[in-house]
Amino acid sequence: MAQHIVIIGNGVAGITAARFVRKLSTNRITVVSSETDHFYARTALMYIYMGHMRYRETKPYEDHFWAHNKIDLVRGYATQIDTQNKIVRIADGVDIAYDALLLATGSKSNQFGWPGQDLPGVQGLYGMQDLALMERNTRGISRGVVVGGGLIGIEMAEMLHARHIPVTFLVREKSYMDYLLPEEESALINDEIVAHGIDLRLGTELKSIIGQDRASAVETNLGGRIDCQFVGLTAGVHPNIDIARASGINTNKGILVNEFFETNVQDVYAAGDCAEFNADDIGSRRVEQLWYTGRAHGKTVAYTLCGHRTPYRRGVFFNSAKFFTIEYQTYGEVPAQPGPHIRSQLFRQGRTLLRVNSDRKTGRVLGFNTMGLRIRQDQCEAWIRGGTPVEQVLKSLAKVRFDSEFQSRKIYHQAAVSSN
């Protein structure tokens, strides 16, 4: 019998779940969102502000897609779940009854109780409303300060820079993202940030934000004062668990789920940024907040929602980013500080970098980092899964590069030569 599956949140996790439920069943599907009428790519928020795209270009599916595939969209804010009667309450809206409910409510920007963090002109960047606010907050200003050396931080710095707004970028770490990136990769990004004219302050923390009726300066832990009219707080995100907490669903940092994305309440599931795995059997990362993991969560939970209980299994880790003009791809095991069991081989050529990690004892390949290069994911995965000897990998890299045609192959030749 067809069920009514209600999904709260139209981000990549919720929408991927909806799409796969539709592929797998004739169940009735309703997606509730307070953010936008239609699914858009959150990853493209920066490009809207920079003028590369408009909101409509960031929508991966045309508006008629949803009706055509019988996925109902409701614009509204879900406040609470009556788990007894299986009803979702919508603020200023009609309650929605469900047979199965998926919470895919995403994240919220972190704030760490900084003095002045609630002043006008101070904000994070996560959703469309934040972008609209940033548009207003940055109009006609003479300097913005971005606090927090993560991906959103560097994106915000690039956004302001694209609008010709001088930027000071406060990064707590000694080097940009050195908690994830090995030293050389991190140094390359530092240079890239400075090359774009950003006032990069490494090893610097925000102490307080000063201002009367809006932010007018920040003070740092080093005693410096920076005049500005805008402060971007980008020190990470945390799961948005408001609705779960208000409805008696178990939470910790995130909404607690098992490997089937089941919460402690019958027929209520959570996936994407907002979920937290309640056991370590899924691996060490209990909260996953990547685009790719949101997509994988959504796809997996769809099978369970359609009556085919399917556990979440991680594959070989992968991720990518673009830091100003430098593209970054990573596959497998590439820690910032390689342990003693890892042999890390680094190749450099101009502004490009290639790192190949292998097991010091067995010589099997473990992971890859690239900067300014593109390499094939399927091939890297196959090598890592198969435990291919690193010499063989280094010799073959040129054949499986994913760079544009005619791009330089020097760095791959360098890698191949080193394996002899």
Added chain:
Amino acid sequence: MEYHASLQLTTPGSRYSARQKAGLALIGVGVLALLVMLVGNGALNPALTMGVGISGFLLGSGLLFADLLQQPPGVNNNGVWFSGATARGMAGWIMGIVFTGFYIILYWAPSNLEQLVRGTDALSIALRGRPADQWFLYGLFYTLAILIMGARMLIKYRDNRYQILRTISVMFFQLGLAFIIPSLLLLLNEPEFYFSYFWPLKYDYLWPSTFSSLTQGPGLGIFLLFWTAVMTFVATPVLTYFYGKRWYCSWVCGCGGLAETAGDPFRHLSDKSTKAWKVERWMVHSVLVFVVVTTLTLWINSWTGGGILGGLSQEFSRLYGFFIGLIFAGVIGVGFYPIMGSRVWCRFGCPMAAILGLLQKYLSRFRITTNGGQCISCGNCSTYCEMGIDVRWYAQRGQNIVRASCVGCGMCATVCPRGVLRLENGSMKARYNGPVLIHHNDVSVQLDEAWQRERPLMPSVQEDLPILTDKDLGSPPVL
């Protein structure tokens, strides 16, 4: 929710450097010189005024582009949707009207361009041994546009060798094969022949009238016929098999050359909807049928000595020349750049593109491959596809892009922030790969067969979103 903020405003905080201001001023002088020639009484020396006009454009653009060199290399489409010129704002509409109007005057009232034409006499006599006409003026402007805006491309994409080589290629073919060589042929009393254009884009190259004039005349005529036949029937399918239609559309063709250089600032204005795709397929293949029927009737008429289809074939060729050759390819093709993007003609009208597209789709090794699951659905690829292909639709499913209309400009791969797209000429075997997303295995699709069989699936849905099976996945290629 539509995002309204700051649309159509100049980029907040943008400022022009002294060098940029000087460049703009020189371009202003260039425009003024051409304007004086257009509406003035001819009192000024035409060659000198034309020289000032062209120099203004060349030097002014040079100064503007020099400023681009100051920025770090890498994709920079900042403010494209904020500028009125590139986002169908006021400047965009004015440009659209001016370009369109210029073509109308050029085709149907060229006497108004008299002073401009006289301004190019000196060059025309030097190159071709005869005074200029409006077509020489047009060819000169066209070539200059490709060269000037080509220089801009070379700077803008200076860290991407594919874009650099491709741009040098279209600049070379326009300047050499579509401007200098045809002029020199005239100087040597040979037919004015364009070696870089073939039937059916240059539709009359396979018409009986061209055959008779080439075979009867002395000199190179027979060679030119041979060239046309070989390029049309042998080189086109062979090159398209190995490289896709890009060998022509974005490396050689003059229409493509203008679109890739002068049209680059407008490439994002193409319509990406499935509706537009439908219209495109109907239109471009209708034009192909039109030109084939026209060519056939002309030949039948010629073989039968005008006995059959005499009036009809003439009528066909007249209509084709007027509606397709002049209005579609010329007026709309370039005039509508700032409104509908740079490839309106190539996408909706060009019969050469239609043939190349059919070859590309069914008889070619070319495809755009995607890199596993790295797509973030941001939409840069689709936005900057001048042919209106929704590249993201494929990329986010991990599916190879095999589309008739793709001209292989490579811009989707260039603007992709995650290294997901690559133009390839691999073997035909794995060309259509179906939607494959990495980590599909991890989501474990060991569904029991009975469940799969009984799965109640709505037909319309199945069509749109094919179910992935292990068979689709195959195994990752290992060296």
